[in-house]
Amino acid sequence: MNGDSWRERRRALLGDDPGAADHAARLLDELGTEDRDDEEIEAEHRSSRLAAAREYAPGARLDEELLLRLTGPDTEAGALRFQWGDALLHPVEAAISAAAGTPVLLELTGVSAGSTVVHARPVTTGGSAEPDAIEAPTTSAAGTGMRTLTELLTALEAEGDVREWARLFDAVESLSRALGRYSLDLGMTWYAADGGMRRAQLTERGRHYVERLRETRNRDQEITISGRITELRESGWVKVKTGTAKNAYAYDVRFEEPEELLRMRPGLGDNVHFRVRFRQRLDSVGIARSTEYTYLGPAAEQTSLPLEP
Numbered sequence: 297m298n299g300d301s302w303r304e305r306r307r308a309l310l311g312d313d314p315g316a317a318d319h320a321a322r323l324l325d326e327l328g329t330e331d332r333d334d335e336e337i338e339a340e341h342r343s344s345r346l347a348a349a350r351e352y353a354p355g356a357r358l359d360e361e362l363l364l365r366l367t368g369p370d371t372e373a374g375a376l377r378f379q380w381g382d383a384l385l386h387p388v389e390a391a392i393s394a395a396a397g398t399p400v401l402l403e404l405t406g407v408s409a410g411s412t413v414v415h416a417r418p419v420t421t422g423g424s425a426e427p428d429a430i431e432a433p434t435t436s437a438a439g440t441g442m443r444t445l446t447e448l449l450t451a452l453e454a455e456g457d458v459r460e461w462a463r464l465f466d467a468v469e470s471l472s473r474a475l476g477r478y479s480l481d482l483g484m485t486w487y488a489a490d491g492g493m494r495r496a497q498l499t500e501r502g503r504h505y506v507e508r509l510r511e512t513r514n515r516d517q518e519i520t521i522s523g524r525i526t527e528l529r530e531s532g533w534v535k536v537k538t539g540t541a542k543n544a545y546a547y548d549v550r551f552e553e554p555e556e557l558l559r560m561r562p563g564l565g566d567n568v569h570f571r572v573r574f575r576q577r578l579d580s581v582g583i584a585r586s587t588e589y590t591y592l593g594p595a596a597e598q599t600s601l602p603l604e605p
Contacts, residue, residue, distance in 0.1 A: 374409030396441030
């Protein structure tokens with residue numbers, strides 16, 4: 297909605313008044329200039345509509361809506377390219393689902409100009425509630441997810457500490473990579489059922505911060521593995537199972553020199569006691585990106601193989 301439409305109507309009515317321009321200028325000076333954007337104005341209108349509706353139905357709620365604004369070198373036409381939609385819309389849905397802790401399905405409701413603006417909403421499931429029902433949840437799964445996701449994106453743009461959102465990072469990294477592939481920035485605006493609005497963005501700055509957070513460092517420690525050999529490979533790899541139960545943990549131990557494994561002449565079912573280097577590659581968020589076990593030598597102290605009772 298155009299926030300200045302009332303001004304235009306007023307100018308039209310006073311078009312023949314010689315003092316209209318001076319009067320209008322004085323009035324605008326008194327009112328001040330309108331410095332809100334369209335999304336803020338829309339949010340205020342939604343809140344006003346909800347307040348009016350709740351005069352008659354205290355449990356009234358608004359339809360939820362997600363607005364995605366894509367900006368970049370190729371967005372001036374205000375159109376959504378098929379390759380962008382295929383690459384971006386699923387990562388957005390996956391990130392919201394991860395933030396909500398439950399699957400959230402979204403559906404596209406429209407595309408508008410102003411760079412490229414995509415309108416979406418959560419898919420409703422099951423039958424509609426009774427028109428006069430006032431028992432409605434205070435927030436939806438999509439609303440919960442958007443609250444958490446916008447907090448994370450805001451922290452990324454500020455290059456802040458994001459460790460509390462570590463579980464969401466894989467989903468957000470996928471979204472960041474998709475945006476970077478097409479040199480796009482993403483703005484997200486969530487219009488909630490209670491009339492509230494949440495906004496966040498993921499720009500080039502945030503994407504570069506994601507990349508830095510993904511850089512890994514090694515964390516090594518020496519451990520002893522005792523168990524039974526269940527698999528062998530001449531390439532220098534052996535699987536050691538730590539117990540006889542079907543669900544007993546098994547380690548994949550790598551020999552840097554395969555000949556060393558061959559000289560040991562191990563056999564399937566043999567009990568072994570290895571000193572190994574346990575290496576984790578951790579990113580800056582604290583997530584282990586990979587783990588590996590490398591043979592260092594025979595264990596100085598042999599421990600007994602755990603058996604089932």
